[in-house]
Structures are given as C-alpha cells and as structure tokens.
Amino acid sequence: MSFRHLWAVTKKEINHILRDSYTLFLVLFTPTLLLLFMAYALTVDLKNIPIAVVDYDRSQISRAFVHQITAGQDLDLFAHVESMDEIEHLLMKGEIKAAVIISPKFSQDLFSLQGVPLQVIIDGTEPASGGFAVDHIGLRAEEFINDVLKEQFERRGVSLASLQPIDLRIRTWYNPSLKPRNDLIPGLISMVLGMPALSVALTMAHEREHGTMEQLMSTPIGRTELLLGKIFPYLLVGLTNVILIPALAMVWFKVPFNGSFPLFFFLSAIFLFAILSMGMIIGVFMRTQAAALALSFLLIFFPGFFLTGIFFPIASMPEIMRMESLVLPGTHYAVITRGIFLTGIGMETLWPYAIMLFGLGIVFTGIAVLFFRKKLG
Amino acid sequence: MLFGGVLELLLVAWATSRPISNLPLMILDQDQSAASREIVTALEKTGTFSLYAFVQSFDEIQDALDRGKVNAVIIIPSGFNESIVTTGGQPTLAVILNGAESIPATEALRAIEGVTREIGEKIIIQKLGLKSQDLASFNPSLRVWFNESLSEAYYTTPAELALMLEFTVLLFAALAFSRERELGTLEQLLVMPFTSLEIIIGKSIPVIIIGFFDFILMLTMIHFAFDVPVRGSLVLLLVLAFGYLLVELGKGLVISVISRTQHQAFLLVLLIGMVDFMFTGYAAPVESMPKVLQTIANIIPAHHWLFIVRGILLKGSGLDILWPNVLALAILGLIIGSASLIYVRRALD
DSSP, X not given: OXXXXXXXXXHHHHHHHHHOHHHHHHHHHHHXXXXXXXXXXXXXXXXOEEEEEEESSOSHHHHHHHHHHHOSSSEEEEEEXXXXXXXXXXXXXXXXXXXXXXXXXXXXXXXXXXXXXXXXXXXXXXXXXXXXXXXXXXXXXXXXXXXXXXXXXXXXXXXOSOSSOSEEEEEEESOTTOOHHHHHHHHHHHHHTTTHHHHHHHHHHHHHHHTHXXXXXXXXXXXXXXXXXXXXXXXXXXXXXXXXXXXXXXXXXXXXXXXXXXXHHHHHHHHHHHHHXXXXXXXXXXXXXXXXXXXXXXXXXXXXXXXXXXXXXXXXXXXXXXXXXXXXXXXXXXXXXXXXXXXXXXHHHXXXXXXXXXXXXXXXXXXXXXXXXXXXX | OTTHHHHHHHHXXXXXXXXXXXXXXXXXXXXXXXXXXXXXXXXXXXXXXXXXXXXXXXXXXXXXXXXXXXXXXXXXXXXXXXXXXXXXXXXXXXXXXXXXXXXXXXXXXXXXXXXXXXXXXXXXXXXXXXXXXXXXXXXXXXXXXXXXXXXXXXXXXXXXXXXXXXXXXXHHHHHXXXXXXXXXXXXXXXXXXXOHHHHHHHHHHHHHHHHHHHHHHHHHHHHHHHOOOOOSOHHHHHHHHHHXXXXXXXXXXXXXXXXXXXXXXXXXXXXXXXXXXXXXXXSSXXXXXXXXXXXXXXXXXHHHHHHHHHIIIIIOOOHHHHHHHHHHHHHHHXXXXXXXXXXXXXXXX
C-alpha cells in the first residue's frame, strides 16, 4: 500500500470538508450538541411529580399523613380533590401522575390495628414518573405507618423494633448517589463519539451518487487506500472529540473521571477504527446518500442507542439481541467508557474489550474492501 | 427504506420492552443456614436476578464489581439465622450495588427491598402470632391505571412509534430539496413550467404517503406484536397523525432549502430531532425540568404529539381531553406551515 496515495486521498477529503465550513462545523460539533441535549433529556433528576389526594377520612392523622407524603421536593400536591371522578379526570389529562385515596376508616383502622385502608393509583403510561411516585409514596407511607403502628403495638404491650425487622445495609460502588447522570453520561459519550461513522457512510455514498467514484477508480489509487484515506479525516474529527467531550462532561456535568486518560484515548482510537469501518461498509453498499443515511440510522444510530447496554441492560434482552449487541462496537466501548470514567479500571481488565474492538475493526474493514472491489471492479 | 423504520421499531421495541431481568447477582453466604437459603430462593423467584456465583471471599466480590460482571452483591452475615429466631436479634443484610449501571442498580434495589419486606413480614407474623391475612391489610393497595399488566411495552412502544413518525417525515422532507440542490438538478426543476407551490406539493406528496403508510404499518405491528391496545378512537389517531405529519413536513422542507448538501440536512435533522426528543418526555418527565424548559416544551409539536399518542392508545382519551394539545398542534402547524411555505417559495424563486 502506498502512503503517497493514501495521503493524496486524505488531503482531497480534508479539502472537501474544509471548503464546506458549514458542514465541518456540524460534523465537529454535532456530537457535543447531541451530548448536551441528550444528557439533559435523560438525566433530569426526578422531582415535583404532581399527585392528587382524596381524603375521605379528614382526621388529624390523615392530614398529617398527606403532609408527610408531600413534604419535600419529590412530590407536588397538585390538588386536594373530593371524588374519584376528579381523580380520573386529572389522570386522563395527565396533570397528575399518581393519586392517593384515603378511605374514611383510615385513622380508625390504623389505631385499632385492623389495617391501612389506603389506595394508590398511578399513571401507567409514563415509566419514570409513575414508578418514582410509587416508590416515594410507598417509602413515606411506610415510615408514617410504621411510627403509628409501633406506638399502637407498644400500647398493647408488644415491643417491636420496627415493622421491617431486616436491616438492609446498602452500599453503592462507583456512583454512591446512584445518580443516573454519572453512568448515563459516559454511556452517551460512548455513543456520541461514534457519530462520525454516519458521516463516513455519507461521504462514500456521496462519491457514488455524484459519479465521481469512477474518476477515482481510473487513478492509480488502490481500493484500500481509497477507503482508508476517506476515513482518516473523520478519525481526526473523532479523536478531537475524544478530548473535547469528556472535558465538557467533567466540567459541565461534573462526571467523575477515575481512570487514565491516555488509556482512554488509545482505546477510543481503536473504537473509532471499528465504528468508522462499519460506516464504510454502508457507504460501499449504498448508491445514494439518502439510502446510506437510512441504513446508517438503522444499523448504527438506533442500535447504538438502544442495544449497547447504555440504557437497557443487555442481560434483560432476548438472546438474539444480546448476540447482536456483541457485534456492535458501541457495546464494548460503553463498557470501556464506563469503566474508565466511573470504576477507574485499567488495561489489565479492559484488554478483552480492546481486542474485540480491534477484531471488529479488521473484519469490517475487510468486508468493506472486499465488497468495494466487487461492486466497482 | 419504506420498511426500514418498521423493522427498526420492531427490533428496538423488542429489545427494550422487557422488564429488567436476569441481572447477574453475586452472593456471599457467611451463614449457610435455612434462613439464608430462603433469602436466596426468594431473590431468584423475583425473576429480576440470575445467580451469577456464590463466592467465599471479598476479593472475588471486588474483582467482579470492578469488571462489571455483576449488578448487585448480597452478603449474608454469619449469625443471620440466629438473629431471626431469637427475640431482640437484629438481622442485617449487606447489599453492594454496582453504581456504574444505575438503571439496573435501581431496579435491583427495588427487588431486594421487596424480598426483604416479604421475609420481614413473615418474621413479624411468627413473632406476633398473627395470621398473614392480618398483615396484608397493612400494605396499601396499588392500582396501575392504563397499564394494569405493567407491560414494559406499553411504556416504551407508543413513544417509539410517535418518534419514528417524526424522524421518518423530517428526514425524507429534509432530503427533498437538498438532494436536488446538491446534484445540481434543482435548476432543471425550476425552469420547468411549474409554480413553486406546485413543486413543493409535488415533493411533499411522496413524503406524506410514505410517512402515513409507515405509521399505519408501525401501529399495526406494535398492536399485534406487543399487544398495545388502541383504547381511544382509531380514526382520531389517524387524523391527528396526518396533521402532525404535515407539521413535521413543514419543518423538514425548511431544513431542506437551507441546506446545501444532504449531509448538512441530515445533521440538522439529527440535532433538531434530538431537541424534540428531549422535550417529549420519553425518558424524563417534563415536570422535573426547570420552569423555563417546561414552557418551551409547549411549543414543541412532538411534545403534544406524544401526549396524544399515549392518550389515545393507552388512556382512551378523546377530544374532550386532548383538545388543548390538538389546538396547540394546529396553531403550531399553521405557524410552521405558513412560515415554511413562504420561506421555501422565496428560496425557490
């Protein structure tokens, strides 16, 4: 392979990009902007979730109960209503995410140890807020009820340390506050750094669409040189972002970085190799940019988002999807990114993933080169 | 291209619509008693976990967590059984969560707390000599509306459907003119005896047809593959889908004339799509966002669209509930639509 040829292609591609500064700006900064938007969208701390209460008991106890549940920022008492109809209406309009219904015998039953006539209704259409509301209502309710019950039991001569005898000592490693932000953002970073792959697919299809591919074929430049030369500028873009984006995440989002940056840089380069070559394959197969776009969304963007274990644990996926996630560079890179940011592990633990990424890169490049010859040979 | 969106939705929905399960769990059982075995069995039965390994040392725990091999570790201290049966005993369980994956960790914690609660109740029943029915009445009854079976698919697929429509239409519309411009065929188009309005309509029709067809296909698919119901009026849904489609079409056309190449158009669609995504409330509820953002959410068509989709599919909402959103869409549609028409015509002339 001639490096002179490789460099010629690279230079041409760089000129092409530079001439179109609008696109350059977009290509360079889309990953950053994407990260910003998605990080905000997905890591909002849940709070101010509106709920409504129907209190049929209207006793001091029930009022204290309502007060306890809505204290603090987590839940917002949207309205104190009088009937189930109003609750239904509010739930339908989406103005509340959950409702608590206190039956008329609430305090009576509680004091006589008959039970806790309490009903919680949650809006099952939104995953996050409904579950959050239930967790919090449940927690507060439990505390409240525990206190009352304990007192009542003691009056009857039964001493009970708590209604929940088993004490759970919980420690959370790597992310003590269990804020989704801390692990989702490295995950998003790993996804967003792969964006240049879409541009690679496009630029390959671009040549085909404009008919300039044949011109290139008639020059003494070889297939492999052409492919690699086209990737190279995007590799540079990617590497620039590898430096920029973690910096942004650390400064703006206060995400920790517990590992070694040179290692991260090195492993990111291998990742870029793997995912850019994925883009190459798409570019080789598609004849128009529109088709390359659609396919790269299908095979790179959406799987990168949903199947790489960033948001949905891979362990929970069906067998087939689990296997598919293994061939996505993003899956392995997500582990690497999370590992370096949060866990602070090093090469001795991450080497299998590095090998996997490198292997994928070789295979993808190989496929791209192979089919490139066939398609245009 | 036609079926790409449908296929994607199918795959994505399939992968994401299962409840979190099979999370690798590691156990260090220092008690090896009947009680500890009961805990382990109960944890297994939740379906949330899959037993990864029983270990003997803390080093193994450290290693597994560092490598990210497990999501949670339970340590049952020696003397656990003792502390349960003797009065005044204080049973403790130690849990270590792998915070590097917060979503599974939260779910794991939930499951563990559930098991602890159950077993705790059994202990109380024994100690107090109560019957289990007595204690049952101490748990508030929980009803989940609109999604009684707590099907994960109900949570995710309507939102994915709504977003798919947006992306498909935006993308195709954005490519409409930028493609011609890039290939240099735009001039040819402009010298033909069509008015710019006719050209716009001509370009829009394929997008509308494909978009609408895709929507129907995807809707049918999630209905049959994931049992997502259509509790409201199907006709209303289709009409509103068509309306929403036109709104996004307008946006897409503007993008297509301000972009000089398809590459640019695509990147713009990506960015705009992401902003919309953020405001739809798919992942995080809009209520938790700062007030400013909440207000902005109201002028994002996708925000209203998602509410409409969820409303009609899951809640059976009709116009009486949805009218504010429909009105908002209509107004936004008029503004975006007329702005884009004016802009595009001017750009073409």
